[in-house]
Amino acid sequence: MVVPENLNYTSWLTVKQMMNKQFIVIHPNDSLRTVIQYYQDSRLDTLPVVDNNDKLIGVFPKKRLYKALLDGSSLDDPCTPYIVNEPISVSCDLCYDEVSMVVRSSQSLVDYVVVVDHQGAPVGMIGTAEYLRGSQKLIMTSNVLLESIFNANYEGIIVIDNNGKILRTNPVAEKMFGLISSSIKGLHLEYVLPDLKLFSNRSRGVKQIIQDLPVIVSQMPIMADNIQIGTKIAFVDISDMEQMARELEIVKDLQTNLDGVLNASSDGVFVSDISGYVKYVNESGCRLIANTSEAMTGMPIKKLLPSGVPAEVSKTGITEVEVCSINGRNCIVSHIPINKVIYDETQTVGVVSTVYLDDNRLTEEIARKWLSLRQQVQYYRDELEKRGNSFDNLVSKNPAFIKMKKDAHRIARSSSTVLLTGESGVGKDMFAHAIHSASPRANQPFVKVNCAAIPESLLESELFGYAPGSFTGASRKGKTGYFTQAHEGTVFLDEIGDMPLSIQVKILQVLQDKEFMRVGGIRTQKVDVRIIAATNKDLREAIIKGAFREDLFYRLNVIQFNLPPLRERSEDIWPLTQVFIQKYNEILGSNVVGITQAAKDALLIHSWPGNIRELENTIERAANYVLEGEIGIEHLSAQIFQFGQKAYEPSSYRAVLSDVDKEMLLVALKKAKGNKSAAARLLKMSRSAFYEKLGKYNLS
Numbered sequence: 001m002v003v004p005e006n007l008n009y010t011s012w013l014t015v016k017q018m019m020n021k022q023f024i025v026i027h028p029n030d031s032l033r034t035v036i037q038y039y040q041d042s043r044l045d046t047l048p049v050v051d052n053n054d055k056l057i058g059v060f061p062k063k064r065l066y067k068a069l070l071d072g073s074s075l076d077d078p079c080t081p082y083i084v085n086e087p088i089s090v091s092c093d094l095c096y097d098e099v100s101m102v103v104r105s106s107q108s109l110v111d112y113v114v115v116v117d118h119q120g121a122p123v124g125m126i127g128t129a130e131y132l133r134g135s136q137k138l139i140m141t142s143n144v145l146l147e148s149i150f151n152a153n154y155e156g157i158i159v160i161d162n163n164g165k166i167l168r169t170n171p172v173a174e175k176m177f178g179l180i181s182s183s184i185k186g187l188h189l190e191y192v193l194p195d196l197k198l199f200s201n202r203s204r205g206v207k208q209i210i211q212d213l214p215v216i217v218s219q220m221p222i223m224a225d226n227i228q229i230g231t232k233i234a235f236v237d238i239s240d241m242e243q244m245a246r247e248l249e250i251v252k253d254l255q256t257n258l259d260g261v262l263n264a265s266s267d268g269v270f271v272s273d274i275s276g277y278v279k280y281v282n283e284s285g286c287r288l289i290a291n292t293s294e295a296m297t298g299m300p301i302k303k304l305l306p307s308g309v310p311a312e313v314s315k316t317g318i319t320e321v322e323v324c325s326i327n328g329r330n331c332i333v334s335h336i337p338i339n340k341v342i343y344d345e346t347q348t349v350g351v352v353s354t355v356y357l358d359d360n361r362l363t364e365e366i367a368r369k370w371l372s373l374r375q376q377v378q379y380y381r382d383e384l385e386k387r388g389n390s391f392d393n394l395v396s397k398n399p400a401f402i403k404m405k406k407d408a409h410r411i412a413r414s415s416s417t418v419l420l421t422g423e424s425g426v427g428k429d430m431f432a433h434a435i436h437s438a439s440p441r442a443n444q445p446f447v448k449v450n451c452a453a454i455p456e457s458l459l460e461s462e463l464f465g466y467a468p469g470s471f472t473g474a475s476r477k478g479k480t481g482y483f484t485q486a487h488e489g490t491v492f493l494d495e496i497g498d499m500p501l502s503i504q505v506k507i508l509q510v511l512q513d514k515e516f517m518r519v520g521g522i523r524t525q526k527v528d529v530r531i532i533a534a535t536n537k538d539l540r541e542a543i544i545k546g547a548f549r550e551d552l553f554y555r556l557n558v559i560q561f562n563l564p565p566l567r568e569r570s571e572d573i574w575p576l577t578q579v580f581i582q583k584y585n586e587i588l589g590s591n592v593v594g595i596t597q598a599a600k601d602a603l604l605i606h607s608w609p610g611n612i613r614e615l616e617n618t619i620e621r622a623a624n625y626v627l628e629g630e631i632g633i634e635h636l637s638a639q640i641f642q643f644g645q646k647a648y649e650p651s652s653y654r655a656v657l658s659d660v661d662k663e664m665l666l667v668a669l670k671k672a673k674g675n676k677s678a679a680a681r682l683l684k685m686s687r688s689a690f691y692e693k694l695g696k697y698n699l700s
């Protein structure tokens with residue numbers, strides 16, 4: 001094998017790092033006396049000889065000095081005749097491997113090799129001592145390197161000697177078989193892993209079951225100087241792969257069975273993914289749409305089933321049923337979510353839409369009943385909502401909010417305009433209703449207009465109506481607008497901050513003169529309405545930006561209520577939760593009896609960016625899952641547990657710390673599906689410490 005130079009792990013050790021820099025040079029005409037003096041000062045047995053340019057031209061080993069003296073040379077004679085010309089030298093850039101070859105091959109001839117720089121000037125000397133020191137350093141570094149490779153190997157490795165006794169185990173092998181390296185070192189492998197079958201030769205990839213664990217075993221001799229000194233046994237855990245193979249088989253079988261069942265059905269079945277693309281259509285579905293399954297797979301389900309319901313179901317995860325017409329045939333279609341647990345979280349990954357055709361009496365009867373039930377449900381919902389229109393139904397234990405309710409109750413008697421401000425979902429709509437219901441206009445209409453939801457081109461005619469035949473496509477009889485419909489009652493202009501400037505002028509006219517003009521009309525009409533407006537926008541900012549009329553703002557802002565967000569009235573979370581549990585028990589026919597302490601705490605800790613609407617949705621979702629019993633943390637949606645959402649007030653360091661502490665316990669409990677030991681493990685906390693904390697926060 002050719003090892004590229006930059007991958008050779010001995011290459012980091014260079015001659016520069018190994019060489020001895022304490023040396024003395026001599027010149028060719030130096031006397032033998034000088035040489036002897038230099039030898040006295042130097043600890044080396046060889047002196048490099050340089051010319052006038054400091055370039056190496058030879059060496060003067062001690063042995064040559066002895067020879068000169070034995071030859072009877074005088075101490076003042078020049079050393080020149082005894083210099084060894086053409087000395088062995090190495091460049092200072094060489095690495096350990098390269099220099100080691102030079103040193104080893106030249107060692108029998110010379111004691112020291114001179115190290116020279118690029119100009120050929122001596123910069124150091126390398127002899128046996130330096131070479132050995134370098135080798136030792138190299139061995140130590142290589143050892144650390146090999147050790148880390150051994151420990152980080154993804155395979156479990158056990159090394160045994162020629163007698164089968166364990167020399168080393170790596171962490172993966174220890175974890176795989178539950179071994180403690182210190183207690184098994186020196187024991188016979190067959191005693192430690194009796195299930196393991198060893199071969200006399202090298203073996204590769206043999207499947208074995210060891211301690212009930214399916215593993216692939218490879219066995220390799222460890223050789224030193226062509227002699228086997230031990231054996232390395234490597235293990236790869238294949239239990240996950242086996243499980244996957246088994247599951248694949250089951251899935252294949254299931255698919256075959258499912259295909260058979262679905263194709264035998266007379267109902268059309270369409271499966272779509274979370275993005276609304278068709279994944280599967282059965283044979284009846286193909287007949288219904290008159291297309292092939294291949295052509296329909298991958299198409300948007302909206303194109304085949306003309307409704308937006310599958311998209312809704314994949315968002316909410318709640319089953320829906322609808323009656324619709326497909327290719328001219330009336331059908332009942334059920335849309336059932338496909339739920340999957342992903343990382344402990346139930347997620348909707350697709351929708352099964354089943355089309356029941358009305359060509360048999362049973363389906364026809366079901367369709368009729370379904371429509372009538374839907375109407376009934378709508379009726380009861382409306383009735384329930386109406387019951388909720390008084391201040392009594394605006395649940396709150398917050399002193400500021402209670403005062404606001406009292407003030408609103410008092411001003412309800414007048415006809416003054418009211419402006420409700422506050423974040424989305426804080427209850428502005430409900431508040432407006434309550435003012436109307438407490439006013440002398442209670443028995444007259446309450447007409448709500450969502451200014452943001454109606455296109456600008458229609459808003460004027462929707463609000464003020466239009467005269468007969470006033471524009472192409474207009475009804476011949478004309479149309480009454482919301483203001484006329486609300487005569488003697490209340491008009492609730494929701495999202496007034498989104499009202500176009502052109503309409504704002506007309507609203508101003510109604511407020512000032514109590515009259516307006518229909519679109520295409522020739523006379524103004526008088527109207528007696530109270531206006532309640534609401535917005536979650538900062539109207540003063542809109543005025544600065546030129547998006548809202550200042551005069552209209554002052555006309556609206558006669559009485560203002562700024563409804564606080566839920567995070568500023570946490571004492572309301574629990575009473576509101578109870579109200580919503582009751583509400584959805586009535587709507588869903590469920591029997592939710594309460595909420596566990598842990599779930600309650602999770603609700604208290606959440607920052608509720610969507611306010612009361614978000615809380616209501618959370619309880620509705622949970623009630624759909626629970627139906628009977630208590631709502632637990634496992635029934636709450638994941639976003640309740642998202643860290644970093646809460647805007648902590650810096651007022652109390654301790655309170656914030658214990659909130660975060662508690663939040664982490666709840667998140668762990670949610671992940672562990674309420675299993676306390678598992679939750680403690682997730683937090684890497686001892687069970688006793690975890691229980692202590694649960695006790696501290698009343699979560700046990």
Ligand SMILES: Nc1ncnc2c1ncn2[C@@H]1O[C@H](COP(=O)(O)OP(=O)(O)OP(=O)(O)O)[C@@H](O)[C@H]1O
Pocket residue numbers: 393394395396422423424425426427428429430431494535536576579612613616
């Ligand atoms: N104090 C309360 N008691 C009981 N239910 C409430 C209360 N406040 C709000 N709700 C409920 O919370 C939901 C949101 O309230 P509402 O629609 O009135 O908010 P909003 O401020 O008008 O929101 P938006 O600005 O988005 O229109 C509604 O279902 C309402 O019934």
